[in-house]
Amino acid sequence: MIEQISTIISMDGNGLYVWSCLFILFFIIGINIYLPNRKLNRIYKENKAKAQ
Amino acid sequence: MKSNIYNWFFLILRRDLLMAFRRSSTYITPLIFFLIVISFFPIALSPDQDFLRSLAPGVIWIAALLSSLLAIETIFSEDFRDGTLDEFFISNDPSFVLVFAKVLCHWLVTGFPILLASLISSLILYLPVSSLLPMICSLILGTFFMSLLGAIGAALSLGKSAILSAIIVLPFSIPTLLMGTAAVSSAIDYQDYSGFLLIMGAMLAIGVPGLCLLTVEAILLNYE
Amino acid sequence: MLPKLKVSNLSCRRADNQLFDDLNFEVHPGQNIEIIGSNGSGKTTLLRILLGLIDIGNGEMEWLDNENNYNNFRSIDCFYQGHSLGIKNLLSAQENLRLSSYSFGVSEEKILSSLNRVGINNHSSFASEMSVGQKKRISIARWLLKDFGIYFIDEPFSALDDQASSLIVEIIEELNAKGASFVITGHRPSEITSNQITLDHEV
Amino acid sequence: MNKIWNYIKDWFIEMGSPPLFFKWSSKILPWLLFISITVFIVGLLWGLFYSPTDYKQGDVYRIIYIHVPSAILGQSIFMFMAICGFITMVWRVKISGMLLKSAAPIGASFTLIALLTGSIWGKPTWGTWWVWDARLTSTLILFFIYAAIIGLHSSIDNKTKADRAISILSLVGIAIIPIIKKSVDWWQTLHQPSTFSLTSAPSMTPDMYQPLLLCVLGFYLIFALLLTMNLRAEVVIREKNRSWVSKQFLNLER
Numbered sequence: 001m002i003e004q005i006s007t008i009i010s011m012d013g014n015g016l017y018v019w020s021c022l023f024i025l026f027f028i029i030g031i032n033i034y035l036p037n038r039k040l041n042r043i044y045k046e047n048k049a050k051a052q
Numbered sequence: 053m054k055s056n057i058y059n060w061f062f063l064i065l066r067r068d069l070l071m072a073f074r075r076s077s078t079y080i081t082p083l084i085f086f087l088i089v090i091s092f093f094p095i096a097l098s099p100d101q102d103f104l105r106s107l108a109p110g111v112i113w114i115a116a117l118l119s120s121l122l123a124i125e126t127i128f129s130e131d132f133r134d135g136t137l138d139e140f141f142i143s144n145d146p147s148f149v150l151v152f153a154k155v156l157c158h159w160l161v162t163g164f165p166i167l168l169a170s171l172i173s174s175l176i177l178y179l180p181v182s183s184l185l186p187m188i189c190s191l192i193l194g195t196f197f198m199s200l201l202g203a204i205g206a207a208l209s210l211g212k213s214a215i216l217s218a219i220i221v222l223p224f225s226i227p228t229l230l231m232g233t234a235a236v237s238s239a240i241d242y243q244d245y246s247g248f249l250l251i252m253g254a255m256l257a258i259g260v261p262g263l264c265l266l267t268v269e270a271i272l273l274n275y276e
Numbered sequence: 277m278l279p280k281l282k283v284s285n286l287s288c289r290r291a292d293n294q295l296f297d298d299l300n301f302e303v304h305p306g307q308n309i310e311i312i313g314s315n316g317s318g319k320t321t322l323l324r325i326l327l328g329l330i331d332i333g334n335g336e337m338e339w340l341d342n343e344n345n346y347n348n349f350r351s352i353d354c355f356y357q358g359h360s361l362g363i364k365n366l367l368s369a370q371e372n373l374r375l376s377s378y379s380f381g382v383s384e385e386k387i388l389s390s391l392n393r394v395g396i397n398n399h400s401s402f403a404s405e406m407s408v409g410q411k412k413r414i415s416i417a418r419w420l421l422k423d424f425g426i427y428f429i430d431e432p433f434s435a436l437d438d439q440a441s442s443l444i445v446e447i448i449e450e451l452n453a454k455g456a457s458f459v460i461t462g463h464r465p466s467e468i469t470s471n472q473i474t475l476d477h478e479v
Numbered sequence: 480m481n482k483i484w485n486y487i488k489d490w491f492i493e494m495g496s497p498p499l500f501f502k503w504s505s506k507i508l509p510w511l512l513f514i515s516i517t518v519f520i521v522g523l524l525w526g527l528f529y530s531p532t533d534y535k536q537g538d539v540y541r542i543i544y545i546h547v548p549s550a551i552l553g554q555s556i557f558m559f560m561a562i563c564g565f566i567t568m569v570w571r572v573k574i575s576g577m578l579l580k581s582a583a584p585i586g587a588s589f590t591l592i593a594l595l596t597g598s599i600w601g602k603p604t605w606g607t608w609w610v611w612d613a614r615l616t617s618t619l620i621l622f623f624i625y626a627a628i629i630g631l632h633s634s635i636d637n638k639t640k641a642d643r644a645i646s647i648l649s650l651v652g653i654a655i656i657p658i659i660k661k662s663v664d665w666w667q668t669l670h671q672p673s674t675f676s677l678t679s680a681p682s683m684t685p686d687m688y689q690p691l692l693l694c695v696l697g698f699y700l701i702f703a704l705l706l707t708m709n710l711r712a713e714v715v716i717r718e719k720n721r722s723w724v725s726k727q728f729l730n731l732e733r
Contacts, residue, residue, distance in 0.1 A: 017602065017603055067375055135357070136375075138329065138358045139376070141329055219630055230663065230665070251662075
């Protein structure tokens with residue numbers, strides 16, 4: 001079982017390339033999800049503070 | 053007397069040329085910049101003849117691109133600042149003619165001296181004589197297209213830094229750069245170069261009406 | 277007489293500000309309108325909207341055409357002078373005036389007499405050698421080149437000495453007598469008209 | 480016909496008015512989030528684990544399931560932006576300018592992903608991180624154009640004005656990008672024979688091709704999700720002083 005996982009992860013020694021691509025993909029998409037939500041949150045907090 | 057399009061066109065052209073010749077820096081600065089950039093390549097890379105010859109088309113083209121971009125930044129800003137642009141735009145004459153006249157004037161003032169300087173630089177970069185004709189032809193077409201592109205960049209970044217308009221314009225200048233260098237280097241290899249010139253001409257033919265109209269829109273934005 | 281320009285329900289907003297709302301006025305021949313407001317109140321924007329330089333207003337503007345019909349297209353001769361004077365530094369006073377008159381063609385005598393009228397005697401010296409007041413006078417000389425229908429002048433009275441402002445008032449009255457109208461802007465009411473529009477939205 | 484067209488136009492303009500947009504996007508956002516992330520993850524899992532190994536490149540070819548969809552997205556987002564730019568210029572629809580503005584960073588991100596993954600893929604297959612291949616070069620220029628659009632927008636303070644400025648730029652871009660691609664291709668054939676091609680397996684087998692299609696679909700859905708999020712933030716920032724924001728977004732009654 002562990003061997004199976006490790007063969008999948010290593011991918012004949014090419015695993016590093018594939019997984020770093022996947023990491024880049026999720027990292028950049030993550031930034032794109034995080035930034036607009038942070039903007040919305042900031043305005044939400046500002047206005048909440050103003051209203052109270 | 054009713055003004056027609058040609059009167060209007062020549063009026064702007066004459067006025068701009070007159071002012072350009074009264075202030076000599078408008079045509080001398082890009083010229084000197086061009087020559088300085090050219091002379092830096094042998095100094096920085098290598099004075100070897102064969103090496104420089106293979107590099108020459110690209111070097112001349114990059115220098116021409118940068119110097120015409122550098123100069124176009126002020127094409128509308130002065131008229132915008134002193135209010136003459138407002139007058140032109142509220143008059144009933146078509147404003148894309150105004151843009152075209154200003155671009156043509158800019159090209160005559162900066163692009164044309166660069167053409168002459170490129171002849172000198174072909175000597176110091178050991179370019180063979182057979183490639184002079186394609187170089188001049190491609191530079192005529194290419195620098196004019198660059199002036200059109202630069203005009204839209206200048207209009208969009210009116211009143212902002214010059215580097216912004218360079219960032220806007222430079223990515224779009226790739227086809228011109230590629231076609232121009234390809235024409236010259238295929239002439240060095242004794243190959244047919246007319247295809248590249250035809251494509252550049254086609255780009256210019258589409259670019260003149262299209263880019264002039266978009267430039268008008270871009271200038272009008274600055275009044276909001 | 278019919279008004280030359282009818283403006284009804286004109287409103288404009290920029291970003292979050294309502295610059296003006298429900299503006300109604302008419303420009304009658306020989307009469308002036310003054311638009312009063314502080315900086316940023318939309319005076320210049322209003323002039324630009326009227327002249328069609330920008331298209332961000334809502335409302336109706338009707339111009340009188342030659343057959344006494346109203347339509348949306350400006351057929352009246354308009355003269356516009358913005359904040360900046362429209363004077364080229366690298367051209368002489370005379371050349372500047374010749375440039376402004378390209379579309380209607382004015383004789384050299386007319387140009388010279390207009391310049392003399394505003395007190396500019398060195399016709400061939402470059403505008404770059406002149407003071408701001410003198411440049412302002414050149415720009416006033418351009419009003420005299422032709423009998424325009426409506427003059428749109430942005431802040432004609434700013435940065436002027438008494439002598440020059442009395443000259444402007446004099447010239448405006450002269451042109452009014454010929455049937456021209458002025459739409460001018462300013463920070464505070466001037467003496468040329470009592471017909472005032474105040475743009476004062478509270479910021 | 481004209482009547483129908485006007486009806487459709489009015490409907491779109493109404494749906495695009497900021498308060499209404501915020502309302503309906505709030506409703507669909509959870510659904511969009513669920514569907515897009517599911518398709519995205521399933522596509523990637525299928526591609527990365529269950530599709531067969533390429534006989535020539537080995538497992539490293541699996542980068543294709545990340546690289547190709549993001550390259551496709553990078554280009555089609557620009558097309559989308561140009562359409563938005565046209566609508567902004569011609570009909571002055573406010574929301575389309577905001578759409579254009581919010582799509583630009585997403586397009587730049589996908590182009591960047593395509594560039595980076597292409598470069599990583601190049602290392603084991605070509606032995607070098609970067610090759611001046613025609614496609615790589617034109618993708619790089621596409622990225623520069625995105626950067627120019629974002630830079631121009633951020634340099635203009637009046638945001639409606641900035642929207643129209645970048646719509647002009649996107650229209651110039653859509654006209655010139657095909658020329659750039661074509662000219663880079665010619666440049667390649669002139670200088671060096673194109674020995675490298677990104678799709679090393681010219682005829683893919685269906686069990687490699689199907690997950691790729693699913694990945695492309697998943698990426699499009701993710702784009703829709705990101706666009707909706709960005710647009711919502713944009714709308715609220717632009718209109719934060721309006722009363723509908725405090726009512727709908729903050730649930731406050733002032």
